[in-house]
Amino acid sequence: MSGTAYVTAGRYAPPAPARTLTAVSADGARLHVEVHGAEGAPAVVLSHGWTCSTAFWAAQIRELARDHRVVAYDQRGHGRSPAGAKRYSTTALADDLAAVLKAALAPGERAVVAGHSMGGMTVMASAGRPEFTEHAAAALLCSTGSSGLVEGSTVLPLPPGRVRTRLTRAVLGSRAPLGPVTPAARAVLRYATMGPGSAPDRVEACARIVHGCPTAVRHAWSVVLAGLDLDEGLARLTLPTAVLAGRDDRLTPVAHARGLAAALPHCVGLTELTGMGHMTPVEAPEAVTAAIRELTSRYLETEKEKTA
Template sequence: MSARSADGARLHVEVHGPERAPAVVLAHGWTCSTAFWAAQIRELAAEHRVIAYDQRGHGRTPASPACSTDALADDLEAVLTATLAPGEQAVVAGHSMGGMTVMAAAGRPAFRAHVAAVLLCSTGSSRLVAESTVLPLRPGRLRSRLTGRVLGSRAPLGPITPLARRILRYATMGPASAPDMVEACARIVHSCPRAVRHAWSRVLDGLDLDHGLAELRVPVEIVVGGADRLTPPVHARSIAAALPNCLGVTELPGVGHMTPVEAPDLVTGRIRSLAAARIPAVPAVEESA
């Protein structure tokens, strides 16, 4: 199915699982797609209605000239409105740019009406380039400038070669990531058009959502990889300190940025627990006599 955002942009949306089951909404990150959530969709869809969508220009959602945090918030609102009944609530899980989408939308009416709890995975609210440790240099202007150029490069990623896999693992995953996990992430990231990758990198470079954290009033859990070079744990701790209702931060030793892929059971378990604790039970439909 699809949802129409505020500016008319069409968003690819997938819905898995029983119609009246507790709802879970999954928002993926920069250069990814709904395929990034394959493990969560597979495990949760038996007892949950799992809603996943492609961000603008990613996966099967067409590219749009509107690349901004406001557009991200518009899109999440559109997905919530299109897939949830009036008064129905869901748990929203956001990874990386998907987590930033949640923060950007926190004050929106549809978000407040439909979101019961949030799981933030490997994300940040500001200073993404300054805090990134992808380049092994001392913190400062030089590292920030070079990091911005690397992440914002217009160069094509090219075919998935052994070197490309090693680079992807170093930059985005923990050192012990299994080869099949690296391969899955490489296929997803390399399929993102370079123009889309560059356009959204500029949004992330200037990201500042600190002011909106106070609007994220629902219960929030945070998961971060201890070896995350793109959004290191300093971001998780900063977000947790600013949230009105943070349930806790889980730091995973040796895990990188791709937490839903690298630690699928833990991420799935946290989503399942939030849904069980925070989504009101749906009354059973009475059979006619």
């Protein structure tokens, strides 16, 4: 991580992992992986979003690790995964998740895979991959979309159209450093990514994480997201998949979630959270954790019964 330290107290402080490991992706990129909880417990794999890190899942890790084995990893260039990778694409996202699944899970071991924002796009990009098919029993797509991200974003309060799209692309793809976490920076982040009622500790936790993302990495991934088209991957995502979103999400408005739920071959539920923005795992930790628990209860227990 560079620049800004994570919060060190409260439920948004990153918990210490039981162990760490390094997954090596197809192009040699090295990924920081954390494992929390007891070996042999039902497995959950968490994939974070753009400009975030494993710290973004602190509340889910803290709760789920009581009776699950939780695997969380830093996307390439984020957190403790080195920023030296030259390849940024949806193929790289899928390669990286495949490497994490291979490194952290036993052959044939199944897990619930939850992805937030770019992490959800990682899940869609991985659909049909042998490693994903082998290890994923069910998935949660949280505050994400499969295409049209820039066109659909309402971060800028302008009418939809070419002008808003062009300006949104410029803002989200800015190469300017975010700098230190200041009151003004918190206000901007809260407006752009969180619901209007977000508590100060939640805004602070998100700001520390986002401001810690290297500027070059933030820009490189913004280019990938601006041209995102994972509609075909979404159609191949045939495992049981739940969708969750905040109704006040400006980055990926709730229309994306509704479109995902309608297009998924096996959607097992759409949850819309009133008053919540884009950062749902931090803004609504109980709801996100409950959605993951529901999937592990329904689909990992079924897997266990099959092999008993």
